[in-house]
Amino acid sequence: MRLILASASPRRRDLLGQIGVSPDAVDPADVDETPLKGELPAIYAARVAADKGALVAARHPGALILSGDTVVAAGRRILPKAESEEEARKCLELLSGRRHRVLSAITLIDAEGRARHRLSSNIVTFKRLDRVEIDAYVASGEWQGKAGGYAIQGRAAGLIRAIQGSHSAIMGLPLYETRALLKAAGYPLD
Numbered sequence: 034m035r036l037i038l039a040s041a042s043p044r045r046r047d048l049l050g051q052i053g054v055s056p057d058a059v060d061p062a063d064v065d066e067t068p069l070k071g072e073l074p075a076i077y078a079a080r081v082a083a084d085k086g087a088l089v090a091a092r093h094p095g096a097l098i099l100s101g102d103t104v105v106a107a108g109r110r111i112l113p114k115a116e117s118e119e120e121a122r123k124c125l126e127l128l129s130g131r132r133h134r135v136l137s138a139i140t141l142i143d144a145e146g147r148a149r150h151r152l153s154s155n156i157v158t159f160k161r162l163d164r165v166e167i168d169a170y171v172a173s174g175e176w177q178g179k180a181g182g183y184a185i186q187g188r189a190a191g192l193i194r195a196i197q198g199s200h201s202a203i204m205g206l207p208l209y210e211t212r213a214l215l216k217a218a219g220y221p222l223d
């Protein structure tokens with residue numbers, strides 16, 4: 034049974050390896066990730082994960098396709114994937130001293146073309162960040178391309194007071210849900 038990981042993220046590949054799964058190929062999906070007007074964060078994450086899967090499935094008939102999308106949400110607001118220092122700083126100022134949600138959606142399309150979806154909803158609490166902490170984090174560059182302007186797998190872990198939910202989901206691939214979907218689709222797991 035061929036498994037295709039529809040993601041450009043080396044982290045998703047590593048996370049999959051953590052549960053002993055190695056995809057036969059990696060084929061990233063380049064989809065439009067612009068949120069629709071008024072689109073709620075959970076709906077958005079699920080839609081983008083499904084879009085990525087559908088796009089890649091068309092290129093690999095008969096294979097299993099795994100895709101995902103991770104979104105950082107402050108209330109109903111979807112934070113961007115930080116692409117500039119200014120954007121990263123704005124995200125950190127917004128997240129400082131409060132709780133936010135990290136939504137990680139996955140889609141698995143089976144050999145018959147049937148799509149299964151799961152959503153992992155998590156809460157992350159940052160300490161109150163002072164200017165020195167924000168400056169140092171921005172200077173680290175670790176926020177680049179990261180949803181919400183931080184990565185829990187790096188030095189931001191020292192600024193995060195607590196998480197409720199799944200560490201793997203916050204990093205980008207909810208492993209519990211991923212394993213469950215692979216099993217349901219008949220993928221051989223030990």
Ligand SMILES: Cc1cn([C@H]2C[C@H](O)[C@@H](COP(=O)(O)OP(=O)(O)OP(=O)(O)O)O2)c(=O)[nH]c1=O
Pocket residue numbers: 039040041042044045061062101102103104105114135178179180181183184185186203204205
């Ligand atoms: C909150 C958080 C996000 N992120 C990252 C994971 C994702 O790379 C990014 C969310 O963007 P995604 O669109 O989910 O993924 P991607 O663009 O990296 O890869 P692809 O679309 O090809 O699958 O934010 C972390 O690495 N750590 C974190 O703690």
